[in-house]
Amino acid sequence: MCVFQVLSTDALVQAVLQKLYNLNKSIRHLHMLLILPVCETSEARPYLTAADIANSYKNLGLDSKASMLHGLSVLEMCLIIAMNHLSQIYDRDPFNFEMVYSEYQKFVQKKSSVQNFEKAVIVKAFEHLQSLEFVLPLEGLASSRAQKEYTQMYLLIDPAQITDAVQKYAGLPTEIQHWARSSLC
16 A cells, blocks of 8 residues: 555544645645655655644644734624635635625624624725735636625635634633634524
């Protein structure tokens, strides 16, 4: 049995590859993941191990997005949670700002203790999340001609990273924590 077959059936390797795929589907990121472990092979250690791949993933800094989540405002965290819910509902299909805004408004109307912001403030928070590259516009001609609010976007954060950030976010209101944990709004 070849090394690839052994590694591809390992649960740790599968988890790392799934996280990588959820974050970014490009071959470039897979190449970056594998280059370090492959370069560390030698005559004494000719095969890759699952631990090599897991360590490479940790060293890549792909979880820098997770650490950046800790510095977001409560509104921005709410928008991330709304995008995560939309990604779950539509099986990771693209969404647009109006869909995120609608999801956020539904939550705010259910929970009166959460502050409701003007749409212009929410647009700015959404644009800030774009500048941090938490969301990425769908490539293509259709998206370049669409109004800003209707541009199709992808969430580039893994649900596990969001869950971790919500748990570690000091001072995040309880209602928002419960919303983040609920599978659907």
